[in-house]
Amino acid sequence: MCARNTPNLTNYFSGAKQSQQLSEAEQEIQQLRAEIEELRDKNSGELETQLEELRTQLQLQIGILSIPIEQIEPNIEQPRQTFLPESLESMSRSLTSDGQLQPVILIQRENHLLIFDGERRWRSAKALGWQTLSAVIIPEPTGLHRKALLTSLHREDLNPLDKAEAIARELSTITGLELQDIPRILSTVVRRLNSQKRITSLVDLVTADAKKQEKELESLDLSDSERAILSLLLDLQLNPASIDANIFPMLSLAEDLKLAIRAGLKGVHAMALQKLSAKNLGLTEQKAKSIREETTHKVIVEKLSVVATRKLVAEVIASESEVAVTKNTKRKAVSQASSRLQKLSLELLKQANPAELIELQRVLSHKLVEIEKVLKQN
CATH class of the missing domain: 3.90.1530.10 (Conserved hypothetical protein from pyrococcus furiosus pfu- 392566-001, ParB domain)
Incomplete structure (x- = not known):
C-alpha cells in the first residue's frame, strides 16, 4: 500500500x-x-x-x-x-x-x-x-x-497492558459493550473462525479498504457484538487474532504482574510468570503471589530473556511440585502408621509376648509426647 x-x-x-x-x-x-x-x-x-x-x-x-x-x-x-x-x-x-x-x-x-x-x-x-x-x-x-x-500507536511504543486497556476502552465506548465482555467475545469468534479455517481471510482484511472489510465481515456469520468488535479492530488496522493472543491476555494478568509491566517488565515475560498461579503451584493465593513476586524480581534484576524466564518458571513449578510430593509422602506415612495401629486388635495384642507389648508401649508413649508438642506449635 x-x-x-x-x-x-x-x-x-x-x-x-x-x-x-x-x-x-x-x-x-x-x-x-x-x-x-x-x-x-x-x-x-x-x-x-x-x-x-x-x-x-x-x-x-x-x-x-x-x-x-x-x-x-x-x-x-x-x-x-x-x-x-x-x-x-x-x-x-x-x-x-x-x-x-x-x-x-x-x-x-x-x-x-x-x-x-x-x-x-x-x-x-x-x-x-x-x-x-x-x-x-x-x-x-x-x-x-x-x-x-x-497518535499513540503512531508515536509511542506502548507497553502491551496500556495498549490492551486503551483498545478495550475504545471498543467499549464505541460498541456499548461491557469492558469485561469484550475479550471473551473476541476470543470466541477468533476460535470459531480458526476452527472453520477462515481466520486467514479475517487477517487479510487488516490492510483492506473499509468497503472490502464490510463486505467480507457480512459473509462470516457474525453476531452483532462480534461484528462490531471486529469492524472496529480492523478500522484501527489491528489484527484481531493477534489482539486476542498477545494483547488482551494482559487484562487478565495478576495485579502484581500488571504493576511489574508498568515498571518495565515485558508483556511476554509477564505471560510466562502468570503460570506461577496458586493452582499450578498447589499453594494458597498469598503464597503463590509471594513466589511470583520473588521470581519476577529475579527476572527484572538479572534481565533474563524470555526463554530463560520460561525455564525459571518451569523450575519453580517443578520445585514446588517436589515439595508437595514430599509433604504428601509424609502425610501418607502418618496415615499408614495410624491405620496399622488400628489393625492391632485385642486378640493380636493378647497373642504377643510381654516384652513386645512393653516395647510397643514405650514407643507409643514417646510418640504421644512428640504429637502433643507438634499440636501445641500449630
Whole structure:
C-alpha cells in the first residue's frame, strides 16, 4: 500500500477553518490509520515534526500562555498510562538544567485543560514544585480518545497492558459493550473462525479498504457484538487474532504482574510468570503471589530473556511440585502408621509376648509426647 503525504496535524486545528478541519479529521482517520502503522514500523520521527509545527502554529495564533500546574489535568483517555521513573527523572534533570524548552499542548474541554502532548513534562514539573507551565491551547477535537489512540500507536511504543486497556476502552465506548465482555467475545469468534479455517481471510482484511472489510465481515456469520468488535479492530488496522493472543491476555494478568509491566517488565515475560498461579503451584493465593513476586524480581534484576524466564518458571513449578510430593509422602506415612495401629486388635495384642507389648508401649508413649508438642506449635 502506498502512503499519502505525512499526516499533518496542524491542518486539524487551523484557525479560520477549525470546524471544517475537525470534521475532515474524522473523515481522514480511515486513510491515516495505514500511514500510522507504516510510520510506526519504520520508527519514524515525522509525527514529532508535525507536533512541533502544531505548536508553532498555535503560538502564532494565540501565543504561549503561562498556565498554573494545578489547572492542568492528565487526559484519562490517553492510551499511555505508564511513565517509568527513570524517564521522569531524565525529564526532571532536563527541566532543572535547561528549563522548559517546549510548551505543552493542552486541549480545552469545557472548564478543563487536558494534556494532549507533554504529560512527562507536566509530571516532572509538578514533582519539582513548579507553579506554572508554558502551554499552547487547542479546542477539543471530536473523538478525542480515538485521536489519542491513533497518535499513540503512531508515536509511542506502548507497553502491551496500556495498549490492551486503551483498545478495550475504545471498543467499549464505541460498541456499548461491557469492558469485561469484550475479550471473551473476541476470543470466541477468533476460535470459531480458526476452527472453520477462515481466520486467514479475517487477517487479510487488516490492510483492506473499509468497503472490502464490510463486505467480507457480512459473509462470516457474525453476531452483532462480534461484528462490531471486529469492524472496529480492523478500522484501527489491528489484527484481531493477534489482539486476542498477545494483547488482551494482559487484562487478565495478576495485579502484581500488571504493576511489574508498568515498571518495565515485558508483556511476554509477564505471560510466562502468570503460570506461577496458586493452582499450578498447589499453594494458597498469598503464597503463590509471594513466589511470583520473588521470581519476577529475579527476572527484572538479572534481565533474563524470555526463554530463560520460561525455564525459571518451569523450575519453580517443578520445585514446588517436589515439595508437595514430599509433604504428601509424609502425610501418607502418618496415615499408614495410624491405620496399622488400628489393625492391632485385642486378640493380636493378647497373642504377643510381654516384652513386645512393653516395647510397643514405650514407643507409643514417646510418640504421644512428640504429637502433643507438634499440636501445641500449630
